[in-house]
Amino acid sequence: MAEVPIIRICSLGLSALLAAGLAGSPALASRGDSAAALNRFVEARLAESSDQSQVAAAIYAQSLKEQPDNALLAGKAYVSAIETGDVELAVKAVRVLQLRGQAEPEMPLLLFASAFAQRDWNGAELAAVELEALKNFAFLEPFLAAWLETARGGDGIAILSRARSDATARYYLEEHLILNSLAHRREKEALALLGAVVERNEPRMAPVRMIAARHLWARNEPEAAKDILKTRSTAPEQRLYQQIETGQKKGVAQKVSASTGLAFLFQRLSSDLASQQADFLSQLLALASAHVAGNSDYARLMLGRSYARAEKHDRAVAEFSRIGSESPYFLVGLSSGIASLVADGNYKQAIARLDSVMDRDPDSPELHILKGQTLQAQGDHAAAAGAFASAVRLGERLNRSDLVMANYWLALGGAQEQAGIWPEGLESLRRANELQPNSPTILNYLGYAQLERRVNKAEAVAAIKQAHELRSTSPAITDSLGWAYFITGDHERAVTYLETALEGQPQDPTINEHLGDAYWTVGRIYEARYAWKSAKLFAEDEDAQRLASKIDLGLRPDLVSP
Template identity: 25%
Template sequence: MSRLLLSLLLIFCFVACGEKSPPSDEATPGVTIKQVQTVSTSSDAASVQSAVKTVSEPVDRACAYFYFLWGSHAEYNQDFEASLDAFEKALACDPSSIVIEKKIPILLMNMGETDQAAEWLAKTIQHDPNDKLQYMQLAQIRIQQMNREEAIQLYQKALALDPDDSSVLVGLGILYNYQMEFDKAEGIFRRLLAKNQEEYHAWLYLGRLLNLRQNREEAIAAYEKALALNWSADLVYEMVDFYADQEKYGEAMRLYDSILKREPDNKRARLGRVQTLMSMGEDQRALNELLTLQKESKHPAQLDTSVSKLLLRLGHTAEAKRLLERHRQDAEGMEARYLLALIAYQDSDFKKALSYLRGISGRSDAYPEAVYLQVRILREMGENGQSVSLLMKNISDPELRQPLFFALLSSLYQEQNKNIAAMEVLDSGIRLYPANEQILFEHALLLEKTGKPLEALQSMEKVLQLHPDNPEALNFIGYTWADQNINLDKALIYIQRAAAIKPNSGFIHDSLGWIYFRLGQKEKARDELLKALELEPEDPDIHGHLGDVYLSLHVLDQAILSYENALRYSYDPKKRRLLQEKIDQQKKSPAPAR
């Protein structure tokens, strides 16, 4: 096929160019030799375009068409550099061709040259401002560059050209969602559905948005509508997670069964049923289903580890150990070794546990957890020096180091009140892994701990750039703002989003209660803090916050009781002193509501 296309190109050249030779670098009609060399070798898109636009000689369309076909052929064969070179020469032959001009940024994007592609698109938009596709292409680049504000502006310009384009509307709605402009996002999705109830993507993204906004019942309806319009296993798995988060395990089982009805041997769905049964506390049913799956499997030994985990949950430790020992020496038996180490650790046989863990290969997926468990065991044995040495050894070896190890070593130093050393470890981790959420998160916590709240916020905002739905990062930023009594409306949005993602976190409900208190919504604050205490009944900060809320509501006996509970669970001398002062003050001379 490739040879045939090349032959056709040559035939075309003879027909179109007559007696002229095929265009070459030595003699491209209408362009000097120096100009062609500049065009074909330059990696700067702006200089290429500038060179071809200054040519004043007549257009040679035959030359342009030849190189256009050549470039298309190279593009088809995934030879993007050759294709780019050919399209640049085609544009040199016909600088007025918008079609050729628009091909170049697409190629640059395929080559990963997004900055150059953006430069080209900015110029081609000037030449053809009515092509909405160009706005959307440039918007995608801006999204990759984390410049969502400009991406939104570009989508808005595309929408102005075609107000009813559903793909543009959906993209704009998604961007608003990421920017936490939930009202705008929801308005767009509902606008789409008002015109067309069969708009699958609108239902899907509306469901996701409503889930974030904790409007669970409407989210369920939207998800189910999307699934009815376009059934897919990927959407089913997403909905399974949605229902499981709400502990609606019956719905999760129904969805798994919908997959198995279509694909009875779908291993992921069958294992999903097993996991759901475990979440329901029906471990024996889960084991029975897993054993059935194992009998039917062509590779039953691959499920031995999963069977062992269930046996351990059911208290059949000896049986689980026998099964795991079969695979301890296997090349793929690293997880079995880890589980045997975990059993030994739970039996307080630290020596045997360490023996198992030290036999786990550095190339194994189980290795990071194996190092973590070694550190934990050594700490319990009082061997902090060995823990530090183990982590230092792993961090210094490029083949063994993992982001987790930097976070662990930093935490060990912090326990020893060596905050400077802890910060140095995290700084070195960030240099090696600048886009690692865990290291950036720990870095932000340490900055906050060492009295650098502004720098801590900046570090945590980097976490959100990498993962906009990180609930801990959302909670950290929202709570910090609430505690400083700033950005309260935005803080509420952040914490509500965190609560939607992680509804069973007492600390997030504490933050939500605190922001309601700052906003003057005292009853809502009380309710959220009581919910937080159901999840974290021994947290002194939650008790202290509840005391402040009761005090503002003039419920003085409950305020004093909350402060006393906070005092009971607090080990921080400074906080204990402040709590005792609050208790003494209210017992002697009750303060008015704030």
């Protein structure tokens, strides 16, 4: 699969300016603005600065009603509306900016989504023309036209062929040929294309496999659906496969429609733009997708993820919570929601949410894994080990694959090691390695945990060497190997590997401290203190205290890094 194409988003856009606060001064408003309007503007800015985005959006909406030709207000209302998920306000703001000749390249996409959701085909067509005129997203024209034609009852396949003339559009063509064939109930054509997708087994195409399998299940073709999912490479695919095998259709089986296809176009763009750190545009497209798709679990998941990236965790949790328990994406949504709660420090709420789900499904090892991860984030490693032990027990009872069980044992061993439950932790890590003997992650953890305790040095070094052979580009594993050489007395070789690790992760406190210790030992005193000072910038608690002592006193046996 080719790399994700870079989408042109570099124009000096209104949304970027406003999001940065460069166009947000009341002094830029027209001189005819009333004092009351200016006061409301200030109120909105204050609400934004206090992270009260909903309040700010409401103020901008009211102000825009009173001053419908104020481009500054429209710009602020537009950004605020996208951030709070208010499509109606965003559309109104875009209309104002269009009249003032200040529309940005992405704005017609929102107008297209709004018109499409209202079955205003002429309005959608006009938005597509405006999009093409603004250039940056013009490559989407064949896809928008194809899904619009499909919604009107026509055939969009011929229109999709226009995408072949543009390199960026070609990157998205295969998936839309598949989805459009399914929307037109031409399953044989779709399956011919899906064969290559299934064989390539790319993570990027997992959502396409999911959509196709759910469609075929809705069309009463369970064997064809399961064949698409045969690799079961992702957790949603595994869950969907099980649901089809057990005959569950409610909340699972879904036929592909024009709305499905258009929503997926926006979802895909949202994901790709997020990978380019274009978070505002990513959020806009996720919102457009949810607006078109209606009550779609995958649309909720993507919108929730966009809010989480923007650190709007309350909104993210709300979206993730809307994914029903029957959905193949339920566990992913639950996990994402828990991650947002943890990111906000709401550990009690996260655990309460998990407990409520586990009350209904106490025998799910995945839920016990998720609870263990949450407890680890809270710092309760002993309790986490208990949760992971339950996951191991249930996973073995349910005959989970060796790969899954290796990850369960790794989680258990890691929690036990952090809780000081040793040598039980070592036995768990060894069991993970037995089940998955060529995993660089497992080998590195197995070796490093023993190095920290200065036990079984030969076994530890051998495990880390094997991990490095399998993944030599990993800074973490390269650091482990360098530290292994340090512990075993090969200090010059340790410096070589630790310097290489630092090139990959120059701000990592552990690598900097290890390198500082190695430098001091080989007589490079100035460089040692520089490395320790760099480590101290990001270190915490006991690590920071140890580094401060080394900077002052130099390396003593009791100050060597663990």
